[in-house]
Amino acid sequence: MTITEIAPVAGHDDDRDRIVRAALSRVIEPGDPAALTAFAGLSPQETWDLLSSGAPGLDRWSTRMDEAAPERDLERAAAAGCRFVIPGDAEWPAQIEVLAEAGQLSRRGGVPYGLWVRGEGNLCQVLERSVAIVGARACSQYGEHAAADLASGLADTGVTVVSGGAYGIDAAAHRGALSVSGSTVAVLACGANVSYPRSNSALFDRIAATGLLVSELPPGCSPTKLRFLARNRLIAATTLGTVVVEAAIRSGALNSAGWAEQCGRAVLAVPGPITSRMSEGAHLLVRERNATLTTSVADILEAISPIGEHLTAYPHAPADPLDALDLEVRRTLDAVPVLRPAHAPRIAATAGLSVETVQECLETLADLNLIEYNSSGWRLTPTHRRSLGHPA
Amino acid sequence: MTITEIAPVAGHDDDRDRIVRAALSRVIEPGDPAALTAFAGLSPQETWDLLSSGAPGLDRWSTRMDEAAPERDLERAAAAGCRFVIPGDAEWPAQIEVLAEAGQLSRRGGVPYGLWVRGEGNLCQVLERSVAIVGARACSQYGEHAAADLASGLADTGVTVVSGGAYGIDAAAHRGALSVSGSTVAVLACGANVSYPRSNSALFDRIAATGLLVSELPPGCSPTKLRFLARNRLIAATTLGTVVVEAAIRSGALNSAGWAEQCGRAVLAVPGPITSRMSEGAHLLVRERNATLTTSVADILEAISPIGEHLTAYPHAPADPLDALDLEVRRTLDAVPVLRPAHAPRIAATAGLSVETVQECLETLADLNLIEYNSSGWRLTPTHRRSLGHPA
Incomplete structure (x- = not known):
């Protein structure tokens, strides 16, 4: 398009701005760093006017001005x-x-x-x-x-x-x-x-x-x-x-x-x-x-999100049914040998609980199929061992 | 073992310390938090003496003292x-x-x-x-x-x-x-x-x-x-x-x-x-x-490692053969359309280089099979497109 076609026309400022910007969007490569320097501080219209002035050093853009047909581009876009x-x-x-x-x-x-x-x-x-x-x-x-x-x-x-x-x-x-x-x-x-x-x-x-x-x-x-x-x-x-x-x-x-x-x-x-x-x-x-x-x-x-909203709930550990156990039952369970059985007094010593308390807890744990008893004492059941990642 | 067996014996301090520690390693559970409090500031011998004293509140450990046989443990370990x-x-x-x-x-x-x-x-x-x-x-x-x-x-x-x-x-x-x-x-x-x-x-x-x-x-x-x-x-x-x-x-x-x-x-x-x-x-x-x-x-x-040693070389990008290209050749290549061909003047405008320079660079790039020419102009070769991750 010719320069005059997008020269200022009183009363059509908005349209003119759009047309000049459309023309520049074809003439100047996206984000061209040289253009940022050359046209710093200029409005689109001022940029276009400078390009049209034939000032030296602007060839890389001015040679493309003939290709610019912003009104055709706008029509083509609308279509x-x-x-x-x-x-x-x-x-x-x-x-x-x-x-x-x-x-x-x-x-x-x-x-x-x-x-x-x-x-x-x-x-x-x-x-x-x-x-x-x-x-x-x-x-x-x-x-x-x-x-x-x-x-x-x-x-x-x-x-x-x-x-x-x-x-x-x-x-x-x-x-x-x-x-x-x-x-x-x-x-x-x-x-x-x-x-x-x-x-x-x-x-x-x-x-x-x-x-x-x-x-x-x-x-x-x-x-x-x-x-x-x-x-x-x-x-x-x-x-x-x-x-x-x-x-x-x-x-x-x-x-x-x-x-x-x-x-x-x-x-x-x-x-x-x-x-x-x-x-x-x-x-x-x-x-x-x-x-x-x-x-x-x-x-x-x-x-x-703004600070404090949408806080991620870490650690998002899945609920563990064992968490529902009474604290002493839990401590007893933690002290039961994985594999080689032990009797209640030994487990009580490991857990730091009295033998009487541990006896009760061991029964609860056996009811839950978490531990098992044989003549050598108590140990974890194969099922519970596996659930902890130990070999069964 | 009995307490006296590991009571102080002049001239055998090292052995005695080892024996007392071996005994405590059986009586006190690893890292037992209650033991940390109960025996804070005490040497192993002092801890053993306290346990032997029958002082109240130490049952969880003193009940295990009979099991301790540190010399047997040391022998068994050696075997x-x-x-x-x-x-x-x-x-x-x-x-x-x-x-x-x-x-x-x-x-x-x-x-x-x-x-x-x-x-x-x-x-x-x-x-x-x-x-x-x-x-x-x-x-x-x-x-x-x-x-x-x-x-x-x-x-x-x-x-x-x-x-x-x-x-x-x-x-x-x-x-x-x-x-x-x-x-x-x-x-x-x-x-x-x-x-x-x-x-x-x-x-x-x-x-x-x-x-x-x-x-x-x-x-x-x-x-x-x-x-x-x-x-x-x-x-x-x-x-x-x-x-x-x-x-x-x-x-x-x-x-x-x-x-x-x-x-x-x-x-x-x-x-x-x-x-x-x-x-x-x-x-x-x-x-x-x-x-x-x-x-x-x-x-x-x-x-x-101490600061400065063994610094990881990031980014460890694999050497790109294109890095060896002359800067103008490289800029020309970056401005060549991926798919829809363009002629040299357009590529020159995109690259921000003179048409003459771009003409030379395009020939170099064609020799390297990075770009190809048809009557509509230059574009990337299918091989190079693929290497950039674009569909061929």
């Missing part, structure tokens, strides 16, 4: 069920503006010019209480299971599950939320109307039907590695916390965790077998980067 | 290849005296009167650089594998592996150390000449042949639950750190970890699948009790 949400809109998720501060210039930083959104929900409301579940594409069955399980559990409590729409952990997280008719959002590294990976297109349609597809790239854009990296910052910034389920040491999920940390969000990691390369990244986050080890929905709710 | 090591002996492991401070009266605390030892090694030297590997009896195959693997790795670096001789994690740890002809010590809750569990008796013989079997209980004693709990404090106190491999929420291994903490030793926990009950205890230790998440021998060595 594909998408809209372009910008700051000032009621559904703009203000928490994303943390990106104005977070990050370093060497990373793909900054607040996006706007978000292209597919789906009917109110973006701000849907993201208000949300958690990111991210991880490896090439995940294990265990990782997929864990992601789906945590996602469905979170969705069940009304938390929106945000992920990146990729194969593996991402898809499992979205599916987990959908499986309980929960809310889920995919933040994409391509246009919100583009299905990448293609074989997830049915999943994207399901997400759009009840949740949202979000991108800072205009319709039709395809993904690059740089765009995946830039996209990660949006996932981190819009959510209350990022849960890394499985990630190898070189994983985009660690980049997401880094963004979450810089945005001041909770960083959580799900452990796995130390024999699995796919869990190395999550273990590294706990060990070296202070992520919270996470094994349950309760852990996640605790991490994202 | 079974055992000796009784006491404070003052060259091989007494002085680090165990931390138990004089650690623990609460409600627990089975205190420094043992002596240690009955089977095996030829010098107890103090063998334990000088040692780590405990403990966990559930009813462990998973994963846990057994992890325990054996960590134990053999530690033993390979000259660290002694200490455990409790039980089924499951304990046995796997001992076997792991033995598999590399390493040093291992089993601290038992029964006499050092008693094989419990019986089916581990071949294992105990192997341990005694190259390592040590240790107990504070005299020969012939059989285990009780209280004795297992008391034994755990010895494992924690004699080692530089305790590694919990697998443990349910109600596990003796958590008791061991608690003792290690109170003794100021390193507490380490090995993660596992969140779907496994057997890993719940280890995860709890990391999350709630500040244990160090441990995935490798290097992690353990770092935790038990």
